[in-house]
Amino acid sequence: MSDAGTSAPEFITLDEAAAMTAGTRVTFIPGIPAMYAEALKNICHVKGVPLVRALHPMMGVDKATGEDRQARLYELTSQTSIPTMFHDEERPRNVWIEQLALAERIGAPGTPKLIPDDFEQRVEVFGLCAVVLGEDGLVWNMRIMADSPLAQKYGYSEAASAAAPGKVAEALKVIDRRLAAQQQNGSPYLVGDAVTAADVYWATMSMSVLPPSAEIMPLTQQNKGMMKYFAMNGQHPIIAEALTERIGEHQRYILTTYCETPAVLGGDPL
Numbered sequence: 001m002s003d004a005g006t007s008a009p010e011f012i013t014l015d016e017a018a019a020m021t022a023g024t025r026v027t028f029i030p031g032i033p034a035m036y037a038e039a040l041k042n043i044c045h046v047k048g049v050p051l052v053r054a055l056h057p058m059m060g061v062d063k064a065t066g067e068d069r070q071a072r073l074y075e076l077t078s079q080t081s082i083p084t085m086f087h088d089e090e091r092p093r094n095v096w097i098e099q100l101a102l103a104e105r106i107g108a109p110g111t112p113k114l115i116p117d118d119f120e121q122r123v124e125v126f127g128l129c130a131v132v133l134g135e136d137g138l139v140w141n142m143r144i145m146a147d148s149p150l151a152q153k154y155g156y157s158e159a160a161s162a163a164a165p166g167k168v169a170e171a172l173k174v175i176d177r178r179l180a181a182q183q184q185n186g187s188p189y190l191v192g193d194a195v196t197a198a199d200v201y202w203a204t205m206s207m208s209v210l211p212p213s214a215e216i217m218p219l220t221q222q223n224k225g226m227m228k229y230f231a232m233n234g235q236h237p238i239i240a241e242a243l244t245e246r247i248g249e250h251q252r253y254i255l256t257t258y259c260e261t262p263a264v265l266g267g268d269p270l
Contacts, residue, residue: 009053009266017054017086018076024049024106025086027056027073031222031267035139037083039204040099042259046200048108053266056082059149096133097126100197112258114197124191128178128198131171132205138171142208142233165236168209172242175202179246188253195258203254209234210243210251216261221268 017025024044028037037056044051057069059080070080077084077092085093087106093099104115116122132138141164144156151161178190190198207217211230219227234243255261 009264011053011055011266014054014057014072014076014084017052018092020052020086021089023052023088025052025054027054027082027084028266029056029058029082029222031220031265032226033207033217033223033263033265034082035205035208036081036096036133038207038263039133039201040083040085040096040103041263042200042204042255043100043103043114043197045260046112046114046195046258047103047106048111049103049106054084054086056084096129096201100129112195114195114200116192116196118192121192121196125196125198128175128190129201131174132198132202136167138168139205139208141165141167141171145233145236146229165238168233168236169238169242172209172239172244172247175206176242176244176247179250183246188250190250195254199250199254200258203251203259206247206251209239210248212251212255214262216252216255216263218262218265219270220265221270223265223267224270 011028011030012025014027017027026037026040026044028034028041034056041051057073060069061067062069068074073084074080077094079094081094083094083099085099085102087093087102090102093102100114104113116125130137134140140154143154144151144161145164145168146161147156175190182189182191185193187193189195190202208230211217211227211234217223217227234240
């Protein structure tokens with residue numbers, strides 16, 4: 001837990017981040033809790049990995065130059081999604097499973113083991129993460145519930161959008177059943193009796209249908225529209241029906257116990 005919610009973090013440029021030869025650098029958009037970037041920040045927080053924040057270029061064309069604003073990012077990483085993770089002089093990581101593996105490897109001694117040593121539990125952790133983070137998972141379908149440039153990137157179509165709320169609800173039901181079974185075993189966690197990556201990723205990503213209070217996720221000029229959209233997602237009847245009190249309790253417990261709360265975003269606080 002952090003008490004730095006009102007502090008203004010510094011951001012370096014993408015080129016500065018790429019040129020550094022030591023330390024861990026992650027790209028963010030000031031004031032906006034981009035879900036995968038926010039989740040990686042929380043993973044690194046749990047692992048005690050200090051981060052240098054770099055500016056992630058926005059989508060679209062620069063009006064002044066006419067150039068693609070993400071061209072340099074693509075040149076460096078062969079993709080444009082947020083976040084990019086640089087560490088020392090190693091290759092950049094852009095996929096959540098590789099970012100998690102890196103954070104686990106470079107984490108501080110004595111921090112929680114987010115990837116279990118037990119392979120049976122590892123299967124459970126990565127399976128749950130895939131349901132939330134993977135293609136056609138919860139976040140993927142949340143992004144295509146309404147048409148937008150980002151939705152188009154994720155394969156928006158009228159048919160896919162119509163099916164998306166049901167898939168989001170199915171993911172929520174998987175999580176809720178898991179939490180209910182774990183409660184019977186006396187555990188507040190999704191897998192086993194200790195926090196894992198599944199808890200941290202889920203608690204963060206669940207904000208996209210269940211936005212937490214401002215004490216956990218402060219509002220900014222940049223994210224107020226996003227948080228309103230997330231709240232609307234959770235009001236869709238089929239999704240609202242799947243959002244149990246148990247899911248909300250788990251979200252609050254993980255975020256306030258293990259993650260950076262209140263979240264430090266930069267941007268312009270409200």
